[in-house]
Amino acid sequence: RRAKAENLSYIETQFIRPKFSLKINNSDSLNKKLRQAAAQKDSQFIFALFDELIHRFDTAGAADTALAFNERISRQHQLLQMDDDSFTMRYQNFVLRFMEPVELFKHLYVNFISAGKSPLIVGVNIVSPEHGEVSMQDYWLHMAMYNYLHRRFPDVKYALHAGELTSGLVAPEELTWHINEAVRFAGASRIGHGVDMAWEKDSRSLLAYMKKEQIAVEINLSSNEFILGVKEDRHPIS
Numbered sequence: 001r002r003a004k005a006e007n008l009s010y011i012e013t014q015f016i017r018p019k020f021s022l023k024i025n026n027s028d029s030l031n032k033k034l035r036q037a038a039a040q041k042d043s044q045f046i047f048a049l050f051d052e053l054i055h056r057f058d059t060a061g062a063a064d065t066a067l068a069f070n071e072r073i074s075r076q077h078q079l080l081q082m083d084d085d086s087f088t089m090r091y092q093n094f095v096l097r098f099m100e101p102v103e104l105f106k107h108l109y110v111n112f113i114s115a116g117k118s119p120l121i122v123g124v125n126i127v128s129p130e131h132g133e134v135s136m137q138d139y140w141l142h143m144a145m146y147n148y149l150h151r152r153f154p155d156v157k158y159a160l161h162a163g164e165l166t167s168g169l170v171a172p173e174e175l176t177w178h179i180n181e182a183v184r185f186a187g188a189s190r191i192g193h194g195v196d197m198a199w200e201k202d203s204r205s206l207l208a209y210m211k212k213e214q215i216a217v218e219i220n221l222s223s224n225e226f227i228l229g230v231k232e233d234r235h236p237i238s
Helices: 027-039 043-059 062-080 101-117 133-137 139-152 172-176 178-185 195-199 203-212 221-228
Strands: 010-013 088-096 121-127 159-162 190-193 216-218
Touching: 027 043, 027 101, 027 139, 043 062, 043 101, 043 139, 062 101, 088 101, 101 121, 101 139, 121 159, 133 139, 139 178, 159 178, 172 178, 172 195, 178 190, 178 195, 178 203, 195 203
Parallel strands: 010 088, 088 121, 159 190, 190 216
Antiparallel strands: none
């Protein structure tokens, strides 16, 4: 009601996320192997391990979990009668950056299945502070997960919060690569924030690539001020 009163015509909300209760017994060992491979950028090993994990997920009912979640979203959407001639509501699935790798990949896989099966769910995102300890440690590994799942689910779109970093928040070298990996390696349809764009390696080439591929940037004015202290003439919207 508030959105309609403010003449908004479209919202994508991160409402709830599917939860898959499967426990992976040797997850500590697998997490260690994934992080070691990520440190070497050994995508071949990582993708082979993902193949094994997905076999386990499928056997344990990942698709059933995704479909049950979609039914819940559909019932809620119909109950509230969200859409009309002037307004449309859609949903993004999401995972949390601070999860351990196997747990995050498990939920990300279910999210992709869900988004591929429901017209109400238009994408998959990853949230929580990008500068968090686990977020920074596993950032490339997270991008590898998206790269892998994109090839399994080529029609599922996804937005990635990328470059939600600024000078003084992380080490300077960490400002140089997050957006590049999100758009060139992970294949994001759009990114959120993009605050560290000026520090990204070959930033002009990166911007030209994003323009060519029509990769949009969500300019999150309020959260950038609140989380990063970036506002007014410090904001890259200029």
